[in-house]
Amino acid sequence: MNTLHKLAAGCLAVCWAFAAASCTDDISLPCSGQTGDSAGAGKIEAYLQSESGKSESTVELRGEDVRSLVRLGLTHVAGEAVDVTLRVAPELVEAYNEEHETSFELFPENLVSIEENGAVLIGPEDVFSDYMALDLTAGEGVVEGQTYLLPVAFDVITEGIAPAAGREAVYLLVKVSGERPDATKPGGFKMVSYIEVNDMNPLNVKNYFLAESGKPFFDIVNIFAANINYDAASGRAYVHFNDNVAHLLANRDKYIAPLQEMGIRVCLTILGNHDRVGVANLSAEGAREFARELRVVVDTYGLDGVDFDDEWSDYPSRPDEAPGFLxxxxxxxxxxxxxxxxxxxDKLVTLYAYGHTSFYNPIDGKRIGEVVDYAWNSSYLYPDYNSRKDFLGLLPEQWGPYSICLNPDSNQYTGDTLSDAEIQKVHEGGYGVMVWYDLRTDKRQSYVSRFSQVSRVVYGEEVVKQGYDYGKDW
Incomplete structure (x- = not known):
């Protein structure tokens, strides 16, 4: 990772073969409603969005009712009150599954309650309604461990207002997690740990807790790393594991499940591997095939998502240098x-902000900030508050400006130089994630004071360590 450790040689390639399925183009994501005089504004359209402003969001049911918020927007002020009705839309499930190559079942309508029976009013001079609550209940008809789809659409009652194409619904992906603990802390700030699994055991992440609430300190663990590799025989890219990654995945019940059972989400980092292919030079069809293969990997090993790092690829400088790649x-x-x-x-997609990450403009009609869940600063020597602007649509709570390297042997080690001023700036600025790279047990390091230094600010609690250090036992 960025001037740190290169992956060990002698990799074991695992290539997944499956048939390509046809699908339609993705729905474009919206622009926000505009205020101002409605005169001369042209056709007024209505659209629906979640609290985050996206058309999709994930909700977890953990034995208690969960509330999700949505609101209606108009592209222009209407000059009159606009009446709209929200409703569950079962008819959209099949099209969604075809578009995303998924097989989600409808979340039972009898377990959904829409505030005010779905009646929404947008004022004559407003472009947004108030947020409306969708209350979801875990009850009969749902299976623990399964994810369901809940499309919520709307009908416009007021004449002259049309639904915006592609924005007629919000899709909630409802994960039924039962009584499994949740690592989420008040305020939602996320702690991310990259584990160099060539020589470290990921189970060490589960030893750190908040002193009062007992919540795990870490929210996300990234297994560093699998690779995007070039297969000369087929001329395509494939997912490649070295021996260490392969062992952890093959023994997920020992190394991955214990973290997930605490509410920690475990993802797989995808990294270049010194050949002509990387995450930034696939053709449109190549990107589609590789994404499908990633889904197979995630499903096969019960992972919570993927993390991307655009490093260590020997990209071609001309198309003719690597036929089939760009x-x-x-x-x-x-x-x-x-x-x-x-x-x-329904999975996490995160990004290490290095390489070809200047996403200033929409791509195929989408803003990257609405596609990825989180992205973070790729340097450990200084905080970076400005690169969030490289990710069109990325909100402050999705950006990690202050990343810390915990390996004292690295030339980017920052574990002893945590800045109280920067921690406070991150918190007060509304940023929502912090990365800790290369947590180790072989350097006689004590991380409790450093974790507590951050935790006191963002969570109002100290961090304690419980349990013993896990060595590499494979």
Missing amino acids: VPSSELYGRLLIETRRVMP
Whole structure:
């Protein structure tokens, strides 16, 4: 990872073969409603969005009712009150599954309650309604461990207002998690740990807790790393595991499940591997095929998503240098991210902000900030608050400006130089994620004080360590 450790040699390639399925193009995501005089504004359209502003969001049911918020928007002020009715839309499930190559079942309508029976009013001078609550209940008809789809659409009662094409619904992906603990802390701030699994055991992440609430300190663990590799025989890209990654995945019940049972989500980082292919030079069809293969990997090993890192690829400088692959660009990288989100709408998609990550413009009608869940600063030597602007549509709570390297042997080690001022700036600025790279047990390091330094600010609690250090036992 960025001037740190290269992957070990002697990799074991695992190539997944499956048939390509046809599907339609992704639905474009919207622009926000505009205020101002309605005169001369042209046709007024209505659209629906979640609290995050996206057309899709994930909700977890953990034995208690969960509330999700949506609101209606108008492209222009109407000059009159606009009446709209929200409703569950079972008829959209089949089309959604075809588009995303998924097989979600409808979340039972009898377990959904819409505020005010779905009646929504947008004022004459407003472009947004108030947020409306969707209350979901875990009850009979749902199976623990399964994800369901809940499309919520709307009908416009007021004449002259049309639904915006492609924006007629919000899709909630409802994960029924039962009584499984949740690592989410108040405020939603996320702690991410990259584990160098060539020599470290990922189980060490589960030893750190908040002192009062007992919540796990870490929310996400990234297994660093699998690779995107070139297969000369087929001329295509495939997912490649070295021996260490392969062992952890093959023994997920020992190394991955214990983290997930605490509510920690475990993802797989995808990294270049010194050949002509990388995450930023796939063709449109190549991106679609590779995203499908990633979904197979995630499903096979029960992972919670994928993380991308655009490093260590020997990209061609001309198309003729690598037939079947293109000169790398942010647009090509963005298309891979879009394809990954399309086939994994219920999984995490995160990004290490290095390489071809200048996503200033929509790609295929989508803003990358609405495609990825989180992205973070790729340097450990200084905080970076400005690169969030490289990700069109990325909100502050999705950006990690202050990343920390915990390996004292690295030339980017910052574990002893945590800045109280920067921690406070991250918190007060509304940023929502912090990365800790290369947590180790072989350097006689004590991380409790460093974790507590951050935790006191963002969670109001100290961090404690429980349990013993896990060595590499494979």
